Amino acid sequence: MYGIVDCDNCYVSCERVFRPDLEGKPVVVLSNNDGCVVARSNEAKALGVKEGMPYFQMEQQFPNAKIAVFSSNYELYGELTSRVVSIISKEAPAYFRYSIDECFVYLDGIQHGTLQHWGEHLHQRIWRSVGMPVSIGLAPNKTLAKIAAKLAKKFEVYHHCCLIDNDANRIAALKWLPVEDVWGIGRRYAAKLQALGCRTAYDFAIHHKDWVRMTFNNINILRTWQELNGEDVVPNEMMVSTNHQLTKKKSICTSRSFNGMIADLDALNTHVSNYASRCAEKLRKQGTVASVVGVFLSTNPFREDLPQCWRYEEKRLVTPSSSTIHIVKAAKEVLKGIYHQGYLYKRAGVIVLGITPDSPLQQDLFDLDAEHIQKFRQLDKVVDRINKRYGTETLVIGSQQYTQKDGKHVETDVFANAIKHDHKSKNPTTRWSDIIKLK
DNA sequence: TCTGGGGTCCTAGGACCC
DNA sequence: TCTGGGGTCCTAGGACCC
Numbered sequence: 001m002y003g004i005v006d007c008d009n010c011y012v013s014c015e016r017v018f019r020p021d022l023e024g025k026p027v028v029v030l031s032n033n034d035g036c037v038v039a040r041s042n043e044a045k046a047l048g049v050k051e052g053m054p055y056f057q058m059e060q061q062f063p064n065a066k067i068a069v070f071s072s073n074y075e076l077y078g079e080l081t082s083r084v085v086s087i088i089s090k091e092a093p094a095y096f097r098y099s100i101d102e103c104f105v106y107l108d109g110i111q112h113g114t115l116q117h118w119g120e121h122l123h124q125r126i127w128r129s130v131g132m133p134v135s136i137g138l139a140p141n142k143t144l145a146k147i148a149a150k151l152a153k154k155f156e157v158y159h160h161c162c163l164i165d166n167d168a169n170r171i172a173a174l175k176w177l178p179v180e181d182v183w184g185i186g187r188r189y190a191a192k193l194q195a196l197g198c199r200t201a202y203d204f205a206i207h208h209k210d211w212v213r214m215t216f217n218n219i220n221i222l223r224t225w226q227e228l229n230g231e232d233v234v235p236n237e238m239m240v241s242t243n244h245q246l247t248k249k250k251s252i253c254t255s256r257s258f259n260g261m262i263a264d265l266d267a268l269n270t271h272v273s274n275y276a277s278r279c280a281e282k283l284r285k286q287g288t289v290a291s292v293v294g295v296f297l298s299t300n301p302f303r304e305d306l307p308q309c310w311r312y313e314e315k316r317l318v319t320p321s322s323s324t325i326h327i328v329k330a331a332k333e334v335l336k337g338i339y340h341q342g343y344l345y346k347r348a349g350v351i352v353l354g355i356t357p358d359s360p361l362q363q364d365l366f367d368l369d370a371e372h373i374q375k376f377r378q379l380d381k382v383v384d385r386i387n388k389r390y391g392t393e394t395l396v397i398g399s400q401q402y403t404q405k406d407g408k409h410v411e412t413d414v415f416a417n418a419i420k421h422d423h424k425s426k427n428p429t430t431r432w433s434d435i436i437k438l439k
Numbered sequence: 440t441c442t443g444g445g446g447t448c449c450t451a452g453g454a455c456c457c
Numbered sequence: 458t459c460t461g462g463g464g465t466c467c468t469a470g471g472a473c474c475c
Contacts, residue, residue: 034441035443053442054441054442057442059441098475183474186474188473218449219450221473249446250447251447254444257442260440346442347443
């Protein structure tokens, strides 16, 4: 049996941990730049606030509703959800952290008859010690477990934990679930299935296997179909008792929308330098180097009155690297190539690819920079230590600094300076954990 | 005025190898 | 008239997830 533990309205619940007065009231959390609604309390959902709705539209549409609004505070959400995972790790034989707010568990070794009790107990323990409400789904495979969790979230009779362990309740669940809500069926497949007459998960599940093969010619949706019918075939991640931090990323992207629009190459350079620097940090943090640095640049697609463009190019590094100086230099070169005057840009990003472990580093015979590699590694090590000790962006390279027209430097808090976060909550846990780390 | 930011995997087709 | 039979690797595009 598998389980999925899913935090209810995760970001909203995190904010409520420190604002218990908001219990029972409509609350939303916004994306970066206070752009879109990314999390809603049940009360906000009941009011009709839609997922992904732009914040300004929400204000227009609900001028009189008293909705509590928070800018996103990812340090806080990371800290609280890690505490949830830490409890799960003590209660489950094995687990896999699937996303910031979801964790799969393996229930080998837990008596079948006690599964419901196990789930309800876990919910209680997480609620009491972290203050995070979770919903738990238990089933013979991960697809059905996800469905069970939806039921647990929706109907109070389950006491936050729903168990699908026989054909009767499996079929009842499938008949209840719209096909577009099945894990693994996205917008495209849902549209196709609906056009073919499948309204619920059940309508899809009762088709013949060969029909699924012929219609989609895709292994993933076939596996989804098999799991709806009770098989356990979706591959498991390295689920042992390990944290997903240990599985290294194969691509890393840092991108932001700007607060306003940018025409000028110098200003774009500063932003791209910061994203590149962040990518290099992420590479070092997981002990890897990258061999390709990509940059993309785009205008604001919502401004149909303005000329539009979307550009992406990448550059291969002669020697794979995680050095801030190397990655930033490469990113700036790519940017220079894709930048065209005459557009108002809204968003940029840096992607690093071709990621490999940093230990047996392949050096190129003709790379003139090769001799600097050891020096740069030492430098990055020191910079990382200082930034960890005194806060991110304590030490940055010159091109990361935002400058004013007269050439004077402005604040070095580069990300905060560039992004609108008008409703950000204080960060009680981060300070506290910093103190612990320093000790 | 204002519209997020990350990731993964699969498939088809082309280049190239013997 | 008729033109083999395997492979691998890379890339672009499309699908999905949170």
